[in-house]
Amino acid sequence: MNLFNLSLKLKGFPIQKAKLALKRIKGLSVEDKAQYIINKRTEIINYHLQQNTFYKSFANKANVNDWNSIPVLTKKNLQQPLNNRLSKGFTTKNCQVNNTSGSSGYPLSFAKDKFCHALTWSIFMDRYGWHDLDINTSKQARFYGIPLDKKSYYKERLKDKLSNRFRFSVFDMSDKQLAKNVTLFSKFDYEYLYGYSNALTLFAKYLKRETIVLKDVCKSLKACIATSETLFEEDKKILETQFGVPVINEYGCAELGLIAFQNSKNEWLINSDDLYVEILDENDNILPYGEQGRIVITSLYNKAHPFIRYDLGDIGTLSKKSTLTKPILESLAGRTNDTLNLPSGKTAAGFTMYYVTKTIIEDASKIKEFMLEQFKIDTFKVSYVAEEELSEIQKETIKKALDDYLEPGLHVSFDRKESLERAKSGKVKQFISYVKK
Template sequence: MYTKLVSSVLFPLHEQLKRHSSVALRRELESSQWFNTDKLAAIQLHKLNQFMLNIAQHVPYYRGLFADLGLTPGQFQSVSEIAQLPLLDKATIRNAGQLLRADNAGPLSLFNTGGSSGQPLQFMVGKQRKSHDIAAKWRATRWWDVDIGDKELVVWGSPIELKTQDRLKQLRDTLFRSQLLPAFAMSEQHLKGYIEDIRRFAPTMLFGYPSSLSLIARYAKLHNITMSDLGIKVAFVTSERLFENQKALISEVFNCPVANGYGGRDAGFIAHQCPQGGMHISAEDIIVEIIDKLGNPLPAGEVGEVVVTHLATAEFPFVRYRTGDLACLGTDLCPCGRHLPLLESIEGRTTDFIIAADGTTMHALSLIYVLRELSNVAEFKIIQESQFHTRLLLVMQSDVDNASIDFIRRNFHQRLGDIQLDIEFVTQIPREKSGKFKYVESKVGVTWDYA
């Protein structure tokens, strides 16, 4: 009864006050997910043409781009014609700056993300994009027979969530029965407290990084703490690659299925797993292309880089945005009956753990978010040589200033303790043999056995 009150009354009221259209959009998505492939493709093409007309008229960057290319917006005959437009990467977004902001944009929120590429990025998000992302996630949540208002335990590390734990948000979380645990510090003391919090709260669903949830699960298993009797229906994981051993451990300890999600703050909510195992793309809002090393689109079944066009980002467009992740488009339909296209073989980047001087195991994002705060950092790599020695490679967009360096040192020492921190300024940071970027490299083995 309480879940129904939240999902049908309190949360819709919350979204209405925030001027979000997520409630109506979720209803539309729950209908369109059953449309056949041709009808979904027609909807996507119509939205794409409307999107192109919009950004060509109101976004200076794309107004100039269409003119330079000699293209008439809004006249694509197929979605594949989007390949006539250039790829968008973080460097292009940084260089374009305010030229990517629509002249008719409503209120926009500034987001910072370095992602796992190690390249900090600032971009703007409007209410339309937020509404679509909320609706897509909400739809996927309901696939697992849980809803907004069911007890949710979140293990997360974004400063957007952690810095806004004011009374109003605490009240909202209490009403919606959502509890947040920070994923930054994962010491034995914290893990013991997390276990106690989870048992006390008895959530219906879990949400978090796969590395963090698996670490909690491993601690519970090592200490013979029963977590299988809480009635947890599903554990949603996202933001990192989900490994099979993590999935098996989380499922075993919490006695629930693990639902994988793929996306990001920049690219949006891209795909989510249904109970039958298919990673369904939110195709009503997002166009996913797979490209080879030369930027050429690849057919379904072939692995390449994931490129995303989010059709609800007209106020600050993401068009053919390079995620840096590897995957392929599925060649078959999911047995669940939904005709949403599938994403397979996702090789998203992974986030390492690091060890503080006092032995605390910490999520690497605790350091990454420090660097994300600095707009003059173009690229970075954190190398933990030992428990007491860390190197930081920095590629700067502008001249080095003492205030930025002091900021980095102060925050790194707050998190890592009394260590030697060497900051090295370089012009380029080499990639791995695979061509992917590893933004954190730890040479310190993490010991899971706390006994």
């Protein structure tokens, strides 16, 4: 049963309409596709200049006939309540609202109109089909985080059920837990693994130590999709060897959906169906194919919220083989997270920090940036940028989250700053450990 399609339809997302639209886009000739991209760029800019007060003010010098006059939008520009950024006719009740992980250092609430959200999922479905995977029917082994408060926890579990997936927690990556994971793989017909590159690599290294090939344990496995963090080539080889299946690189973000996905020819294809991707230098000049720079993306369909020339904070390179209609991502930098080692001997993926910090991120206007550092195996510091100090209640909430997601007895201090030190890529790394492994 296509439960995922049904769940989208019941929530008011026009999935069938979106699939038909995607089919039309994919059926365009190379020449027509190029014109389609240019037309959609102009259309979405015009729309937000007319219908979005925030964007009209932000891009008050924009000339729709001169692409270089369109200003680059950053997460810092969006650091204000979501209602201030919505287009006319859209509210938090009639569109899809979500939050980013804050992995770039800037947590952000955002919205998508319902058609845009449906089109995003249509594209995911299409790309998974490249590898004989069906989001509706292929059972997924998901190595991902999960909120621990009851309401959010059961909401995620329901989403997992509707999406035909089982979630393996990345909060505990100890050998004892990973052995239990292997047992589960022997009992169920998972078709693919999906999750944080860091967590998948920890699992693969455990399998290597135990001389286990996962495909031998779970014959139904077809593929592994690594996402959210940079997957280094040496780690990819370990994954392919220990899982016994092809490893596919996925690149996406909550605000925009699928940005790039590897095909069967090992090309990391940029999604040019509903996105327009550019590589810019530090002065916002467009770089030629083959040169590394800032990844800046325009969402061609999101009418609820502008993401026009939106700077993700990532650094990457488009291959010299790229064209307007077939851009190829050659490299991606700046999406790595450290591994957490704890006093009890427990190991957890660094992305766990997303769930810790999310406990206090209710709106982007409260906490603008954050970073968590581990100085000793039991000692952490939260550095943050905010208009006012965290209250004692908020600090206790974070400490409680560390107890719940990691383990009790950890020491944590707080440091409010005017700004956080940024890496060369322009990112604030969300978690840094100075503890030697």
